[in-house]
Structure formats: C-alpha cells, structure tokens
Amino acid sequence: MIDGTVIFMLVLLGVLAGLAWMQGGEELLRSGLSGGWRLLLRFSLIIAISFLAAGFAEVLVPTEWVREFLGRDAGLRGLVIATGAGMITPAGPFVSMPIAAVMIRSGAGSGPVVAFLASWALLAIHRLVAWEVPILGWRFALMRFAACLVLPVLAGLLTRCFVR
Numbered sequence: 001m002i003d004g005t006v007i008f009m010l011v012l013l014g015v016l017a018g019l020a021w022m023q024g025g026e027e028l029l030r031s032g033l034s035g036g037w038r039l040l041l042r043f044s045l046i047i048a049i050s051f052l053a054a055g056f057a058e059v060l061v062p063t064e065w066v067r068e069f070l071g072r073d074a075g076l077r078g079l080v081i082a083t084g085a086g087m088i089t090p091a092g093p094f095v096s097m098p099i100a101a102v103m104i105r106s107g108a109g110s111g112p113v114v115a116f117l118a119s120w121a122l123l124a125i126h127r128l129v130a131w132e133v134p135i136l137g138w139r140f141a142l143m144r145f146a147a148c149l150v151l152p153v154l155a156g157l158l159t160r161c162f163v164r
Contacts, residue, residue, distance in 0.1 A: 046094050054098030063106045072109035072160075079156040082112035086119025086152060096120045110163045115156030122148040 020028045070078045082103075089096050096117065103113050123145060132141035 043094070050094040050098050054102045057099065058102045058105060061102070061106060066103065066106035066108050070103060070108035070112040072111075074109060074112060076153070078109065078112040079115045079153045082108075082116040082156065083119040083123070083152040086116040086121075087123045087125050089116075089120050089124065090126050109160070111156035111160040114159040115152040118152035118155040122151055 017029060017032065020032045024031075068074070069081055074081075085099075086096070089099060100113050100117055103116065128141060128145055132144070136144075
C-alpha cells in the first residue's frame with residue numbers, strides 16, 4: 001500500500017541517494033545501497049516472524065479481555081496493566097511495535113497503548129538487568145528506574161486528555 005509514510009520514505013531515500021552521489025559518486029551510492037540491503041537481509045526474517053507472532057496473538061487474545069482491561073474506559077487499572085506488560089516485554093521494537101498494533105486493533109485505548117510503549121522504552125526489565133546494572137551499577141540503574149516508574153502512567157493519562 002502506498003500511503004503518506006511510504007511516499008515520505010521514498011522521498012527521503014531519494015534525497016539521501018542524491019547526497020551520496022554528490023559527495024562520493026557511484027562508489028558511495030553503491031556502498032549505501034549495499035549497506036541497506038545487508039540490513040534488510042539481516043532483519044527481514046525477524047520482522048516477518050514478529051509480525052506473524054503478532055497475528056497469532058491477535059487471534060488468541062480475546063478482544064473482550066483487551067477492551068475490558070485495556071480499553072478506553074479501563075481507567076488507571078488499564079494504564080497500570082499496560083505499564084506492567086511493557087516492563088516484561090522482551091527484545092526491541094520488532095516485538096513491541098507489533099504488540100502495540102495488536103492492542104490497538106483489539107480495542108485497547110490510546111492511553112494504555114502509550115503507557116505500554118513508554119514502559120517498554122523506559123522500564124524494560126531485560127534491559128535493566130542485561131545492560132544498565134552491569135554497566136552503570138545497581139545504585140544508579142535502580143535510581144533511574146525508580147525515577148521513571150510513574151512516567152508511563154502519566155504518559156497514558158496525558159494521552160487520554162489529548163484524545164478526548
């Protein structure tokens with residue numbers, strides 16, 4: 001499907017290719033295309049698998065449950081549940097974005113989806129344990145985590161204000 005996003009990305013690709021050509025000619029243009037193809041080949045399988053898994057999640061998780069616990073009227077409980085889900089969602093955007101898309105298609109409200117994504121970005125437990133604690137130490141990592149703990153819920157509340 002060609003939509004505004006695809007058109008924007010095609011224009012951006014054209015501009016970047018033109019800049020590469022102007023700065024380094026055919027050699028730099030080929031190098032950029034080669035690097036892009038390598039990235040596409042590296043991540044295309046995981047993206048396809050993630051999207052297929054999201055499709056199964058969409059048909060397996062009852063929409064009634066999503067609407068009740070994460071819907072527009074779920075209130076603070078929905079924001080807290082979504083925040084908890086974001087905290088335990090492993091991996092990167094290849095996993096979290098399809099989950100967010102499934103949430104939206106299944107009837108989740110904007111607030112809980114924003115809380116989920118904010119929590120995944122700020123409070124992911126796997127990132128805390130695997131990266132922050134070993135690199136930054138327990139004290140700093142836990143201080144940062146605690147300081148960010150309320151932010152996903154606040155982001156969800158703000159989103160609810162914007163949507164209404």
